[in-house]
Amino acid sequence: MIGPGVKRGTAELAVLSVLEDGPLHGYELARRIEQQTKGALRFTLAALYPMLYRMEQQRWIRGAWETSDNGRRRRCYRLTPAGKKKLSPLRHEWAELFRALRQLTKVAHG
Amino acid sequence: MIGPGVKRGTAELAVLSVLEDGPLHGYELARRIEQQTKGALRFTLAALYPMLYRMEQQRWIRGAWETSDNGRRRRCYRLTPAGKKKLSPLRHEWAELFRALRQLTKVAHG
DNA sequence: TTTAATATATAAGATTCCTATATGTAAGGG
DNA sequence: CCCTTACATATAGGAATCTTATATATTAAA
DSSP, rough: OOHHHHHHOHHHHHHHHHHSSSSSHHHHHHHHHHHHHTTTOOOOHHHHHHHHHHHTTTTTEEEEEOOOSOOOOEEEEEEEEEHHHHHHHHHHHHHHHHHHHHHHHHOOOO | OOHHHSSSOOHHHHHHHHHTTOEEEEHHHHHHHHHTTTSOOOOOOOHHHHHHHHHHHTTTTEEEEOOOSSSEEEEEEEEEEEHHHHHHHHHHHHHHHHHHHHHHOOOOOO
């Protein structure tokens, strides 16, 4: 059964998925999500930062301060083994939701 | 762009979709959602009733008290023309979300 | 020098969902 | 006849996630 945290929680899947391709800091993460979905999915940074803290507390990601080439201080997050492990059942749950909604309604899925 | 009401709001789509097949009362509606998704998607009645009130205020559905064969008093909801009209863009938004998540991650969609 | 882009942070509020609780009728088994 | 289960609606209290608005500070470009 699909849990309550899944029917929302789009952002959680998005963040974990993008971080799977390599470590990133929050600002860039927001841009990747927007770019990779061609603007369809977008999160404000005010939503992302608190979520990154939560995910760090749950040990799914680990953040480290670094100074980039241009001298800017930023917090770089990378997926932990626990985060990687979390992704698989999370994807499965989302796939279940897709299937459930398709059974209820005629949502195009092309 | 996908609005904030869509990333949650699974229930809204579910209710409108099921009501498209014919008028129903709350209790039966909950059962249909669960049955048609083979138990994957499930809402408590405590979640459904307030939602039905909201949707009625928005004129997407219209409720009417009736007494069934077995003498039980219940509120039967039917889709209004406005509700029917709402379904199409709502489905489109969900389809967009599906596509967006598939672009970000490898969620199975079979 | 002023504006835009980069980068993080928090507060206040809305929305949606959950569990728990309450009420009451009808049907079936013992 | 009583008790339990199924039917049916309702509300209160709380958790989680996302929004807008605001704050701070650096760098690059105009």
